[in-house]
Amino acid sequence: MWQSSYVQDVMAQVASWMTVPDVAEALNIPLGKARRLIEEHSLVAVRREGVMMVPRELIVNGEPLPSLRGTILVLLDAGFTLGKAIEWLYTEERMLSTTPIKALLAGRKAEIRRLAQALAL
Numbered sequence: 598m599w600q601s602s603y604v605q606d607v608m609a610q611v612a613s614w615m616t617v618p619d620v621a622e623a624l625n626i627p628l629g630k631a632r633r634l635i636e637e638h639s640l641v642a643v644r645r646e647g648v649m650m651v652p653r654e655l656i657v658n659g660e661p662l663p664s665l666r667g668t669i670l671v672l673l674d675a676g677f678t679l680g681k682a683i684e685w686l687y688t689e690e691r692m693l694s695t696t697p698i699k700a701l702l703a704g705r706k707a708e709i710r711r712l713a714q715a716l717a718l
Contacts, residue, residue: 614645615650637666638679640656
C-alpha cells in the first residue's frame with residue numbers, strides 16, 4: 598500500500614479552497630447537486646476546521662475536472678480510503694516529478710491511472 602514518504606500537511610499544498618455552497622455557485626447548480634458530485638467522486642471534499650471544503654483547482658472551465666472521478670475510483674478500488682486518495686493526489690510523486698493532481702490538470706490522465714492501478718499490486 599502506498600505510504601507518504603514524509604509527514605506533512607499535504608492539504609497545505611492546495612492553493613485555494615471552496616465551501617460546498619461556493620462550489621454550487623461556481624458551477625451554477627443547486628446545493629444538492631454539488632453534494633451529489635462529491636458523493637459520486639466527481640469532486641472531492643475534506644473537512645477543514647469543521648467545514649467541508651473542495652480544492653478550487655478541481656473546477657476547470659466551470660466544470661468538475663473530468664479525469665478526477667475515474668482516478669478516485671481506481672484509488673478506492675486499490676484499497677485507499679477517500680482521505681488517503683486525496684492525500685496521494687496532493688503528494689509529490691517521484692516518478693512524475695510533480696503531484697498527481699498537477700499531472701491530471703496537465704492532461705496526463707492515462708499516466709496517473711496506470712500509476713494508481715500499480716498501487717493496488
